[in-house]
Amino acid sequence: MTTTAAPGEGTLARGADARPPGAWGLGLARGALEIKQFFRQREQVVFTFAFPVVFLFLFASIFHDAVQGTGITASQLYVPAMMASGIMSTSFQSLGVSIAVERDEKALRRLRGTPMPPAAYFLGKIWLVLVTGILETAVLLLVGTTLYGVDLPTDAVRWFHFAWIFVLGLTGCALLGIAISSVPRSAKSATSVVVLPFLVLQFVSGVYISVSTIPHWMLDIGALFPLKWLCQGLRGVFLPDSARVLEQAGSWEFGRIALVLAAWCAGGLVLCLLTFRWKDRRRG
Secondary structure: OOOOOOOOHHHHHHHHHOOOOOHHHHHHHHHHHHHHHHHHOHHHHHHHHHHHHHHHHHHHHHOOOEEOOOOEEHHHHHHHHHHHHHHHHHHHHHHHHHHHHHHHOOHHHHHHOOOOOHHHHHHHHHHHHHHHHHHHHHHHHHHHHHHOOOOOOOOHHHHHHHHHHHHHHHHHHHHHHHHHOOOOOOHHHHHHHHHHHHHHHHHHOOOOOOHHHOOHHHHHHHOOOHHHHHHHHHHHHHOOHHHHHHOOOOOOOHHHHHHHHHHHHHHHHHHHHHHOOOOOOOOO
């Protein structure tokens, strides 16, 4: 005997079986929203991508002589350093300032009150950082290869080194940016709190000044943070082996770079879990 379903019964059954999107799906949607919002702010886009390019042009134009005993010019030495700085700028600086502003404007409190899993918010930020980091690196690499004679790697090993250095460096700097976003007491102080240590790190990590001319005690301070190892790793990828003599240890130290950057990923995650706040501490 044939039975006929009651009107709407099939729809109700399908609705009961439907599941709400998980953290991963919501994270993708949140990431798309973050990226759209970023590119709608033209001033921010121009500043983010133009700042390291302008500094690369300035330093590479001022210091362009051949570096004795290395087979490279000072201009070429600046290219991987500025790439490392660009990676940290789009992750550490960007997240440190933007999350602090969102907290001060109570956007985080409103998001926390929605059914969206907290992980989706952070996944959205990760997608934003990944996209902007890739674009920033591509722009600087294009400038370096066309204007300053930096050669792209011709073997798979160096590209493999580039891949894990980029991923670990971007992740570690992003987690550090999320952690430091809890330090500013207001949106007005966020830029000063985040930019100042980033600026200091660029000087003691070999971005603006060659590591061969930086005092050892400054290099030791820089070695505690990921930027120094990002610079060293990218130099090892894009510069000839003859340039290793400029490094503090006289070698690229890829194994040590991997350990330090991985440690910062783990340590940065712990810092985020211990320090991140959804609400402004001044207002409870």
